[in-house]
Amino acid sequence: MTTRPDCERLDAEDPLAALREQFVLPEGKIYLDGNSLGVLPRATAARVAQVVQHEWGEHLIESWNTAHWIELPQRVGNKIAQLVGAGPNELVVADSTSVNLFKVLSAALTMARADAPQRRAIVSERDNFPTDLYIAEALARERGFELALVDTPEQIGPRLARGDVAVLMLTQVNYRTGRLHDMAALTAAAHAAGALVVWDLAHTAGALPVHLKRDDADFAIGCGYKYLNGGPGAPAFVWVHPRHADRFWQPLAGWMGHAAPFAFDPGYRPAPGIARYLCGTPPVIQTAALECGVDTVLAAAPLGGMDALRSKSLALTELFMRLVGERCGSQGLSLVTPHDAPHRGSQVSYARAEGGYAIVQALIARGVVGDFRAPDILRFGLTPLTLRFVDVWDAVEQLRQVLESGEWRQERFHRKAAVT
Numbered sequence: 001m002t003t004r005p006d007c008e009r010l011d012a013e014d015p016l017a018a019l020r021e022q023f024v025l026p027e028g029k030i031y032l033d034g035n036s037l038g039v040l041p042r043a044t045a046a047r048v049a050q051v052v053q054h055e056w057g058e059h060l061i062e063s064w065n066t067a068h069w070i071e072l073p074q075r076v077g078n079k080i081a082q083l084v085g086a087g088p089n090e091l092v093v094a095d096s097t098s099v100n101l102f103k104v105l106s107a108a109l110t111m112a113r114a115d116a117p118q119r120r121a122i123v124s125e126r127d128n129f130p131t132d133l134y135i136a137e138a139l140a141r142e143r144g145f146e147l148a149l150v151d152t153p154e155q156i157g158p159r160l161a162r163g164d165v166a167v168l169m170l171t172q173v174n175y176r177t178g179r180l181h182d183m184a185a186l187t188a189a190a191h192a193a194g195a196l197v198v199w200d201l202a203h204t205a206g207a208l209p210v211h212l213k214r215d216d217a218d219f220a221i222g223c224g225y226k227y228l229n230g231g232p233g234a235p236a237f238v239w240v241h242p243r244h245a246d247r248f249w250q251p252l253a254g255w256m257g258h259a260a261p262f263a264f265d266p267g268y269r270p271a272p273g274i275a276r277y278l279c280g281t282p283p284v285i286q287t288a289a290l291e292c293g294v295d296t297v298l299a300a301a302p303l304g305g306m307d308a309l310r311s312k313s314l315a316l317t318e319l320f321m322r323l324v325g326e327r328c329g330s331q332g333l334s335l336v337t338p339h340d341a342p343h344r345g346s347q348v349s350y351a352r353a354e355g356g357y358a359i360v361q362a363l364i365a366r367g368v369v370g371d372f373r374a375p376d377i378l379r380f381g382l383t384p385l386t387l388r389f390v391d392v393w394d395a396v397e398q399l400r401q402v403l404e405s406g407e408w409r410q411e412r413f414h415r416k417a418a419v420t
């Protein structure tokens with residue numbers, strides 16, 4: 001049996017322990033939802049106040065130049081690039097994940113149509129995040145493609161082998177189960193079958209090492225408000241392999257993606273490289289906040305960077321699964337996250353036939369914040385930047401008490417809010 005002092009010892013030996021000082025962590029709360037909304041970095045409030053009061057309030061429009069607002073999408077993009085194995089000037093911050101998916105998927109379809117016009121299928125997984133499927137469905141309708149969904153990862157290979165796949169669109173870590181795809185292997189399989197690959201890094205960027213260039217991905221997008229701690233509604237990012245970036249327009253050809261936005265030319269000329277994937281004016285305040293969040297992840301660089309964060313994340317998720325096994329064994333929770341380290345992201349999820357939503361609500365009332373994903377998943381995100389091993393022990397102890405006491409059956413834990 002693992003004891004709380006065992007966990008205290010793990011914290012004492014944790015080389016990343018000090019990184020948690022970078023955050024405002026509310027007293028009495030164990031936050032297991034950094035995969036949905038990352039915590040607030042200490043630097044953010046002052047930085048946002050500076051942007052609002054000084055840069056905007058005093059210097060007004062001059063700040064586009066003097067405070068370098070206009071360069072924010074590239075500057076913050078270059079920082080994120082370091083976390084996902086992309087080169088300088090290959091990645092920009094812009095828009096939302098959904099909108100960026102629309103842009104890159106559309107560009108990929110345009111490429112496929114030019115290079116292999118007989119290919120009509122966009123392949124994805126039925127349990128991909130719904131916005132990804134909706135965007136793909138809409139684009140497929142618009143552009144005369146077919147969205148083909150597989151039910152298991154094992155079906156991806158055979159589906160590719162049918163020879164009609166234009167684009168394979170995958171989210172690297174499944175939002176419900178936490179299953180992690182092998183980017184190198186699946187990208188190689190898609191390329192061997194003549195298809196392009198779009199990777200959604202929403203639950204990957206800032207959580208585990210990603211090697212977009214090394215693994216030869218074609219397109220990638222990701223989220224700013226999850227493991228990058230950019231704050232609610234933070235802008236997202238978009239990366240296109242340099243071999244593709246200059247080939248085609250993206251569909252949202254706004255002025256910020258023009259080669260010379262301030263020439264005010266009536267005709268569109270795309271900027272070279274990734275800059276053409278910008279559309280309109282960047283959200284300055286939100287992007288400044290995102291930069292603070294990205295800096296909290298980059299702060300791990302001298303301590304081993306994403307590899308060190310991954311080691312701690314695996315140790316946290318492994319501990320969580322072990323403790324639930326030891327302490328909540330007979331309580332109807334079935335692990336849906338793959339147990340093997342190479343196949344799991346930075347979260348642990350359980351299915352439960354009854355009461356999943358209410359159990360999560362009862363935990364939140366006790367200060368342990370996870371979330372529920374319909375129809376039956378209890379989801380616990382474990383962010384290595386902020387969590388201690390004792391937090392995992394305490395969280396599982398609360399879970400044990402909620403389950404054993406049956407307190408989740410109380411009516412107040414069953415009322416559904418708009419956001420789960």
Ligand SMILES: *Cc1c(COP(=O)(O)O)cnc(C)c1O
Nearest residue numbers: 096097098129131171175200202
């Ligand atoms: C969180 C998430 C999104 C969010 O998209 P928004 O445009 O920011 O709402 C998209 N895709 C996946 C896979 C996600 O996990």
